[in-house]
Amino acid sequence: PGWKPSPEIAARWKKLTAPKELTEEHIQEEFVNHATKTLARSAFNMDDFAAYQASAYSVRDQLIDQWNSTQMYHTTVSPKRVYYLSLEFLIGRSMDNALLNLGIKDRYANAIDKLGFNMEDLVEQETDAALGNGGLGRLAACFMDSLATLDYPAWGYGIRYNYGIFEQSIVDGYQTEHPDYWLTFGNPWEIQRLDITYPVAFGGTVIRSKGASGGFVYTWEPTERVVAVAHDFPIPGFGTKSTINIRLWSSKPSNEFDFASFNAGEYEKSVKEQTDAENITSCLYPNDNHYIGKKLRLKQQYFFVCATLQDIIRRFKKTGEPWSEFPKHVAIQLNDTHPTIGIVELQRILIDEEGLDWDGAWKIVTKVYSYTNHTVLPEALEKWTVPLLKELLPRHMMIIFDINLFFLQSVERRYPGDREKLRRMSIIEEGVPQSVRMAYLAVVCCHTVNGVAELHSDLVQKQLFSEFVEYFGAGRFTNVTNGVTPRRWLHQANPRLSALITKTLKSQHWLKDLSELAKLKQFASDPEFQRKWMEIKASNKKRLAEHIAAHCNVYVNPDAIFDVQCKRIHEYKRQFMNILQVIHRYEELQKMTDEVLAKQVPRVVIFAGKSAPGYYIAKMVIKLINNAANVINYNLRTSKYLQLVFIPNYNVSLAEIIIPASDISQHISTAGTEASGTSNMKFVLNGGLIVGTVDGANIEIGEETGPENIFLFGVLTPEVEDIRHKQTYGTGIKVDPKLDSVVESIRDGTYGQPAIFEPLLHIDTMRKVDACFQNKAEWAKKSILAAASMGKFSSDRSINDYAKNIWHISPLPPPE
Ligand code: 9GP
Structure with missing residues (x-):
C-alpha cells in the first residue's frame, strides 16, 4: 500500500481503535447504530430478523477487532x-457460537432484552x-x-x-x-x-x-x-x-x-x-x-x-x-x-x-x-x-x-x-x-x-x-483420531448440561481441556447428580419432541427411549438394517397380548439425514422409513410403545437440537467402512449411549467408556471380507425363518458371527437396551460415565496431535 501513517497518526489510530469496554449501554448503542445505519431501520420498523442482523453486525465488529490484532501480530512474528x-x-x-466463544453472551442477551428482543429467538433467525x-x-x-x-x-x-x-x-x-x-x-x-x-x-x-x-x-x-x-x-x-x-x-x-x-x-x-x-x-x-x-x-x-x-x-x-x-x-x-x-x-x-x-x-x-x-x-x-x-x-x-x-x-x-x-x-x-x-x-x-x-x-x-x-516406510503413515469441539457440541448445543458440569467441577476449564470431564466419574452414582443430569436430558427430549410435532406432525412420547440415527443416508451406514429392525419390533408388538404389551419399554425411533440426489437406493430407504412411520404411528394399540419419525432437512442447527436429546444413537456401519464417524462422539458427550458396530471411532470410544457403557455388536473387520467372499461365491448359509433353533445357534456364535446375521444381533442388542433403560439409576450412571470418558475426543486433542507430529507448529497467543 502507498499510504504510511506518521507516528502521530499511527498513535491516534491506535487510540481510536482501542477496544471500548463492552457495557450493556455500549452494546445497545452498537445495536441501534447497526439497525438504523447499516440496515436503515427504525424502532417502528423492526422485527426479529432485523434485530438478528443488527446484533450480528455488532458482534462481527467485536470479531473484527480481535481478528485484526491477531493477524497483525502474526504478521510481525x-x-x-x-x-x-x-x-x-x-x-x-455463527452468532451463538461467537457470543459464547467471546464470553459475551449474557451481556448481549441482557442488553438486547432491554430493547425488547429475546436473544434465543434472534439466534434462531440465522441461516x-x-x-x-x-x-x-x-x-x-x-x-x-x-x-x-x-x-x-x-x-x-x-x-x-x-x-x-x-x-x-x-x-x-x-x-x-x-x-x-x-x-x-x-x-x-x-x-x-x-x-x-x-x-x-x-x-x-x-x-x-x-x-x-x-x-x-x-x-x-x-x-x-x-x-x-x-x-x-x-x-x-x-x-x-x-x-x-x-x-x-x-x-x-x-x-x-x-x-x-x-x-x-x-x-x-x-x-x-x-x-x-x-x-x-x-x-x-x-x-x-x-x-x-x-x-x-x-x-x-x-x-x-x-x-x-x-x-x-x-x-x-x-x-x-x-x-x-x-x-x-x-x-x-x-x-x-x-x-x-x-x-x-x-x-x-x-x-x-x-x-x-x-x-x-x-x-x-x-x-x-x-x-x-x-x-x-x-x-x-x-x-x-x-x-x-x-x-x-x-x-x-x-x-x-x-x-x-x-x-x-x-x-x-x-x-x-x-x-x-x-x-x-x-x-x-x-x-x-x-x-x-x-x-x-x-x-x-x-x-x-x-x-x-x-x-x-x-x-x-x-x-x-x-x-x-x-x-516409503511406515514413518510416512500415521493416525490422528478425529475429534469434535466441545464448545459447539456441548457448551452451545446443551447449555444446561454445560452449566451443570461447570458448577460441579467449579470451573469452566474443562471446555479447554476436555480430559477434566473424567472428574465427573466420582458423581456417577450420586442420586442427586443423577437426578439433575437426567432432568436436563428430559428437558432436551421435550424440546426435540416440540420440533418433531412442528415438523413431522407427530406427537412423540418424551418419556420413551429416544433412539436416533441421524447422518447421511448411505448403504454402508445401514439405515436399511435399522428400519428392518424397527419393522420387526413393530410386528412383535402386534403379536403381544395386552398384558405383555403393557410391559414393553416405549421407544421413539428417530431418523434424519440427506441422500445424494442421484442415489436411488438411499432415497428408497427414506421412502421406506416414511411409509413405515405412517403405519406404525397410526396403530392405536401399539403406538404408545413404538413411534417412528423421519425429521426432514438434517443440518448443523438440527443436530444441535437432536444430539442433546438422544438416549441411544446408532452407528452401525459394516465393520471397516466408516473411517471414523464424529457424531458418535457428540452423542456420548451429551450423555447418549452408542449402539454400534466394531467400526471407526466406535472402537476407541468403547475403549474409553469401558464395554459396559456402550452397546457394541457384530463382526470384526477381517471377518467381513471373508463373508463377502462366501456370499459372492454362493457358499453363504441361507436361513429359513422357521428354523428357530438354528437361528438361535447362529446367534449364540456356534457358527461364528458372520455379518449377514448382524440384523439378528442388532435386534438382540435392542432388547438389551430395553432392559437397561428400565433401571433408571443404572442408566443415569452409564450416561454420566460415558460422557465423562470423552476427553480424548475433543478436536483440541486432534489438533494438538497434528500440530506436534505433522505440522510442527507452535501456539502463538496474541499479547493482552
Ligand atoms: O466417512 C468419513 C467419516 O467416517 C469421517 O468421520 C469423516 C471425517 O473424517 O470423513 C468421512 N469421509 C468423507 O466424507 C469422504 O472421504
Whole structure:
C-alpha cells in the first residue's frame, strides 16, 4: 500500500481503535447504530430478523477487532503457519457460537432484552452456512474452532459456494431437494475482500522452448481466465483473543462485459463468459463419500488451490527469505484428496514462474504438504481422466507424468523387473482412457499421510496403500483420531448440561481441556447428580419432541427411549438394517397380548439425514422409513410403545437440537467402512449411549467408556471380507425363518458371527437396551460415565496431535 501513517497518526489510530469496554449501554448503542445505519431501520420498523442482523453486525465488529490484532501480530512474528485446505466447511450458525466463544453472551442477551428482543429467538433467525456434506466438512469447522482456541497460527481455505447443500423436504414420503441460496439477505459473518483477488486460468496449450541456461522452459498459454475474490470468515477461539480466518474464494469473470457482441445483438454471447466464470463457485456437489468425475468439480478444485497458493506465497514473500525457507513458514494440510492438484500447482509455480529446477522445487513441495485420507471406500477415491486433466490443466498433466516417471523409476530400481508392481503402484491407472489416481499422487508427494481413527489408519496402511508403506516406510503413515469441539457440541448445543458440569467441577476449564470431564466419574452414582443430569436430558427430549410435532406432525412420547440415527443416508451406514429392525419390533408388538404389551419399554425411533440426489437406493430407504412411520404411528394399540419419525432437512442447527436429546444413537456401519464417524462422539458427550458396530471411532470410544457403557455388536473387520467372499461365491448359509433353533445357534456364535446375521444381533442388542433403560439409576450412571470418558475426543486433542507430529507448529497467543 502507498499510504504510511506518521507516528502521530499511527498513535491516534491506535487510540481510536482501542477496544471500548463492552457495557450493556455500549452494546445497545452498537445495536441501534447497526439497525438504523447499516440496515436503515427504525424502532417502528423492526422485527426479529432485523434485530438478528443488527446484533450480528455488532458482534462481527467485536470479531473484527480481535481478528485484526491477531493477524497483525502474526504478521510481525511471521511464525510457521498451517493452511488447512478443504472443499467443505460445514459451519452452521455463527452468532451463538461467537457470543459464547467471546464470553459475551449474557451481556448481549441482557442488553438486547432491554430493547425488547429475546436473544434465543434472534439466534434462531440465522441461516446455516451449509458449505459441506457431512462429517468431512463439519470436521474442518471443528478444527478451525480448535486452532483458534489453542492459539495456533492457522488459516482455512475453501470455496464460498453460492448454494450450500440442498434443503430437504419430504413429499409423500420421498426426499425432495430445494436449492439452498443462503446469501439472500447478505451474510454478516463474512468480510468481502474485493481488494484481494488473484487470476486463475484453465485450458490452452503449453509451449516448450530453450531457456537461457540451455534447459527447457515451459510456457502455459491458457484459453480461459477468471478471477478469485476473497471472502473472510473470522473464527474466534474460546477464552482467548486469537481469532483466525477462513478465506473462501468466489469466482468472477476476468474480462469486462463483451460490448462488441452485445452491440451486434448477440446478447447470450456477451454475458456467457461472465456466467461461466461465476458458475465455478455456484454449487457444492452434494455427494458424500462418493466421487463424481465432473469437469466443473475439477475446475472448483483447481480454482481454489490456485488462488490459495498465490495468497500463501504472497504472505511468504513478505518475509524476504529465500525459497529454501518456505517449509519453515508453511505447512499445508490436504483435507482428503480434493485439493491434491495443489501439490502439482506448487511444483509448477516453483519451476515455471520462480525458475527453480525440478529437484529444488520437489524438495520444497514434499516438505510442505501432508494428506488426510477420510475413506477406504473405492467409490469415493478420486480418479481424474487424463484427457480431462489435459484439456483443463495441460501443464499440470505434464508434471503429473513427470512425477510418476521419476517415482516409477525409483520403484523399478528397488524391485527390478517387477512390471506388475509398477502397474499397481503407478499414479496413472491404465485403461481407456487412462486416469490419475489422486490418492496415490498425494501419497507420493506428501511427507505424512494420516487416517482418522485407529482402525481406519490401520486399513489405510495394510490395505489401501500397503505397497507404499513398504516402499516409503511406515514413518510416512500415521493416525490422528478425529475429534469434535466441545464448545459447539456441548457448551452451545446443551447449555444446561454445560452449566451443570461447570458448577460441579467449579470451573469452566474443562471446555479447554476436555480430559477434566473424567472428574465427573466420582458423581456417577450420586442420586442427586443423577437426578439433575437426567432432568436436563428430559428437558432436551421435550424440546426435540416440540420440533418433531412442528415438523413431522407427530406427537412423540418424551418419556420413551429416544433412539436416533441421524447422518447421511448411505448403504454402508445401514439405515436399511435399522428400519428392518424397527419393522420387526413393530410386528412383535402386534403379536403381544395386552398384558405383555403393557410391559414393553416405549421407544421413539428417530431418523434424519440427506441422500445424494442421484442415489436411488438411499432415497428408497427414506421412502421406506416414511411409509413405515405412517403405519406404525397410526396403530392405536401399539403406538404408545413404538413411534417412528423421519425429521426432514438434517443440518448443523438440527443436530444441535437432536444430539442433546438422544438416549441411544446408532452407528452401525459394516465393520471397516466408516473411517471414523464424529457424531458418535457428540452423542456420548451429551450423555447418549452408542449402539454400534466394531467400526471407526466406535472402537476407541468403547475403549474409553469401558464395554459396559456402550452397546457394541457384530463382526470384526477381517471377518467381513471373508463373508463377502462366501456370499459372492454362493457358499453363504441361507436361513429359513422357521428354523428357530438354528437361528438361535447362529446367534449364540456356534457358527461364528458372520455379518449377514448382524440384523439378528442388532435386534438382540435392542432388547438389551430395553432392559437397561428400565433401571433408571443404572442408566443415569452409564450416561454420566460415558460422557465423562470423552476427553480424548475433543478436536483440541486432534489438533494438538497434528500440530506436534505433522505440522510442527507452535501456539502463538496474541499479547493482552
Ligand atoms: O466417512 C468419513 C467419516 O467416517 C469421517 O468421520 C469423516 C471425517 O473424517 O470423513 C468421512 N469421509 C468423507 O466424507 C469422504 O472421504
